[in-house]
Amino acid sequence: MEMTKKYLKIYDDLVKKIQAGVWQVSAMLPSENELSSHYNSSRETIRNALDLLSQNGFIQKVHGKGSIIIDAHKLSLPVSGIVSFKELAENLQLSTQTIVASLNYLEKDHDIYKILSPAAKDRVWQVERVREIANEKVILDKDFFNDKHIPKPSVDVCQDSIYDYIEGELGLTIAFAQKEIVVEEVTEEDQMRLDVDGFTNMVVIKSHVYLEDTSLFQYTESRHRPDKFRLVDFARRLDTRHHPVHEPFLT
Amino acid sequence: MEMTKKYLKIYDDLVKKIQAGVWQVSAMLPSENELSSHYNSSRETIRNALDLLSQNGFIQKVHGKGSIIIDAHKLSLPVSGIVSFKELAENLQLSTQTIVASLNYLEKDHDIYKILSPAAKDRVWQVERVREIANEKVILDKDFFNDKHIPKPSVDVCQDSIYDYIEGELGLTIAFAQKEIVVEEVTEEDQMRLDVDGFTNMVVIKSHVYLEDTSLFQYTESRHRPDKFRLVDFARRLDTRHHPVHEPFLT
DNA sequence: GAGTGGTCTAGACCACGAC
DNA sequence: TCGTGGTCTAGACCACTCA
Numbered sequence: 353m354e355m356t357k358k359y360l361k362i363y364d365d366l367v368k369k370i371q372a373g374v375w376q377v378s379a380m381l382p383s384e385n386e387l388s389s390h391y392n393s394s395r396e397t398i399r400n401a402l403d404l405l406s407q408n409g410f411i412q413k414v415h416g417k418g419s420i421i422i423d424a425h426k427l428s429l430p431v432s433g434i435v436s437f438k439e440l441a442e443n444l445q446l447s448t449q450t451i452v453a454s455l456n457y458l459e460k461d462h463d464i465y466k467i468l469s470p471a472a473k474d475r476v477w478q479v480e481r482v483r484e485i486a487n488e489k490v491i492l493d494k495d496f497f498n499d500k501h502i503p504k505p506s507v508d509v510c511q512d513s514i515y516d517y518i519e520g521e522l523g524l525t526i527a528f529a530q531k532e533i534v535v536e537e538v539t540e541e542d543q544m545r546l547d548v549d550g551f552t553n554m555v556v557i558k559s560h561v562y563l564e565d566t567s568l569f570q571y572t573e574s575r576h577r578p579d580k581f582r583l584v585d586f587a588r589r590l591d592t593r594h595h596p597v598h599e600p601f602l603t
Numbered sequence: 604m605e606m607t608k609k610y611l612k613i614y615d616d617l618v619k620k621i622q623a624g625v626w627q628v629s630a631m632l633p634s635e636n637e638l639s640s641h642y643n644s645s646r647e648t649i650r651n652a653l654d655l656l657s658q659n660g661f662i663q664k665v666h667g668k669g670s671i672i673i674d675a676h677k678l679s680l681p682v683s684g685i686v687s688f689k690e691l692a693e694n695l696q697l698s699t700q701t702i703v704a705s706l707n708y709l710e711k712d713h714d715i716y717k718i719l720s721p722a723a724k725d726r727v728w729q730v731e732r733v734r735e736i737a738n739e740k741v742i743l744d745k746d747f748f749n750d751k752h753i754p755k756p757s758v759d760v761c762q763d764s765i766y767d768y769i770e771g772e773l774g775l776t777i778a779f780a781q782k783e784i785v786v787e788e789v790t791e792e793d794q795m796r797l798d799v800d801g802f803t804n805m806v807v808i809k810s811h812v813y814l815e816d817t818s819l820f821q822y823t824e825s826r827h828r829p830d831k832f833r834l835v836d837f838a839r840r841l842d843t844r845h846h847p848v849h850e851p852f853l854t
Numbered sequence: 855g856a857g858t859g860g861t862c863t864a865g866a867c868c869a870c871g872a873c
Numbered sequence: 874t875c876g877t878g879g880t881c882t883a884g885a886c887c888a889c890t891c892a
Contacts (some may be wrong), residue, residue, distance in 0.1 A: 357860085357861070357862095358861075358862075359861075359862085378817060383876075383877060383878080384877080384878065385876085385877085385878095393862080393863085394862060394863045394864065394865095395863095395864090395865095395878095396647075396861090396862070396863075396864095397861080397862060397863080399878090399879090400861080400862090402878095409779075412778055412779065412813075412815070412817050413878070413879095414815055414816060414870095414871085414877090414878080415869070415870050415871080415877075415878050415879065416869070416870035416871035416872080416876085416877050416878065416879095417816075417870085417871060417872085417876095417877065417878080418876095418877060418878075419877095419878085420816075420817050422779075422813075422817055527663055528660075528663065528673075528837065529837075530835070530836070530837055531834075531835070531836040531837075532833065532834070532835050532836075533784075533832075533833070533834040533836070534832065534833050534834075535786070535804075535806060535829035535830065535832060552803070553786075553829060555786060555806075562663075562673075564663070564665055565665060565668075565671075566629060566663050566665075566671050566673055578786035578804055579786065581784075581785065581786060582783065582784070582785050583782075583783070583784040583785075584781070584782070584783050584784075585781070585782040585783075585784070586779065586780075586781055586782075608879085608880065608881095609880075609881075610880075610881085634857075634858060634859080635858080635859065636857085636858085636859095644881080644882085645881060645882045645883065645884095646859095646882095646883090646884095647880090647881070647882075647883095648880080648881060648882080650859090650860090651880080651881090653859095664859070664860095665858090665859080665889090665890085666858075666859050666860065666888070666889050666890080667857085667858050667859065667860095667888070667889030667890035667891080668857095668858065668859080668889085668890060668891085669857095669858060669859075670859085855891100855892095856890105856891095856892095857889100857890085857891090858888100858889075858890075858891100859887105859888085859889080859890100860886105860887075860888070860889090861885100861886085861887070861888095862884105862885080862886085862887100863883105863884085863885080863886105864883095864884095865881105865882085865883095866880100866881080866882080867879105867880085867881085867882105868878105868879075868880070868881100869877100869878090869879075869880095870876105870877080870878080870879090871875100871876090871877075871878100872874100872875090872876090872877095873874085873875085873876105
């Protein structure tokens with residue numbers, strides 16, 4: 353009696369083999385037919401696993417040829433997405449630290465209510481966290497939550513990982529996010545909380561985050577000192593016929 | 604005798620209906636069974652079409668409930684990806700102009716040969732283009748190509764769209780790209796070519812672009828004046844178990 | 855329990871690449 | 874021509890949501 357999904361087990365197995373170097377980069381994966389007999393599965397199930405490999409930058413499928421091993425993870429792990437600072441920090445070799453600078457409910461007249469609680473029925477709380485990397489305070493994260501979806505937790509939870517709290521303790525599933533990256537001027541708050549170190553601008557990531565039922569539950573601003581900001585992204589060219597997949601956008 | 608793929612026609616039709624407002628945002632799409640009888644197709648084909656809608660931010664699927672219409676296109680079209688300036692400009696209401704500042708082969712000792720032509724067998728050419736938006740020169744694009752894959756075209760082609768040349772005239776397919784976004788100091792060249800307008804930093808997008816056969820054919824640096832840079836991104840939370848999908852990255 | 859999407863199967867034909 | 878991946882079908886069972 354297996355709980356796990358077959359195509360995920362196949363995916364996991366293939367990832368492990370690719371990372372172990374069973375096949376060289378730019379070599380071919382076995383064909384879909386070979387894989388389906390090897391894993392005792394239908395071709396469609398293999399294709400589900402291969403789709404995952406492709407989405408995550410492990411292979412490139414070529415019609416009539418096969419699946420080529422690529423290495424989108426070479427330079428320094430990649431891909432735009434939704435990730436917590438904790439997940440991120442675990443992949444860094446540098447020492448990191450989080451300082452909870454504030455944690456409180458907001459006044460009802462705060463602008464953020466328009467976004468997170470239009471009827472102002474639910475309370476909204478805020479947490480501000482300073483991220484220290486190699487003993488420099490370089491990131492200021494300002495998170496706003498609707499109390500109805502995410503009850504205000506303790507400082508300890510904020511110190512650890514709010515996403516673990518949301519996905520683990522509360523059992524909610526984060527589905528998607530809309531993000532905007534811009535460069536803004538340094539604020540007084542930046543100067544108070546961070547080591548701005550003479551910089552006059554900050555890179556700001558503004559995110560609207562949604563649950564699986566499409567309700568908006570979080571708004572975040574992550575303010576980065578520009579010399580410590582770097583975003584690595586792996587992008588596939590999808591159909592751009594109707595709704596061009598965009599990149600730098602200009603106002 | 605139809606050339607077009609069935610699931611793409613269904614996708615196109617559903618996009619048209621969503622954009623026409625046939626269903627309200629946060630309403631449910633008809634169920635997969637209803638859609639398959641409506642379009643005279645199997646459920647798997649419908650699911651292919653719905654997967655595309657989901658990837659492109661039109662719907663959010665919820666197990667046991669249905670497909671909810673969402674609106675990732677609300678603010679200003681979205682999503683990180685691979686797009687040409689021409690595609691981008693067509694979605695802008697502002698007047699834009701491209702100036703080809705230079706177009707030439709590079710000396711064999713240029714650093715870029717290490718990336719694009721390791722054996723230094725093939726020639727590498729470069730084009731520099733200044734992008735003017737609302738009569739301000741705010742973007743400097745520096746593109747490097749391997750002559751073997753992409754023969755150096757005329758200035759007119761660069762003026763128009765190199766991607767149209769590659770995908771249309773040469774019939775090649777761009778498959779994926781690896782990008783890095785960082786903030787760098789203004790260079791003398793920036794000052795010479797652009798209206799830097801007192802800014803001391805530039806947002807720089809560095810891209811390695813690959814063809815379908817996974818060969819690297821282009822390296823690009825796109826340098827943006829920070830006040831005119833904005834990136835909008837729509838991200839889904841995928842499996843982050845093995846290879847965390849990252850966001851801001853730090854050095 | 856009825857209806858939804860998620861997984862999986864076995865089979866078919868097509869479009870493409872390489873020989 | 875052969876093997877590859879791409880599309881499509883018809884049907885099955887499971888997991889989930891909601892009344």
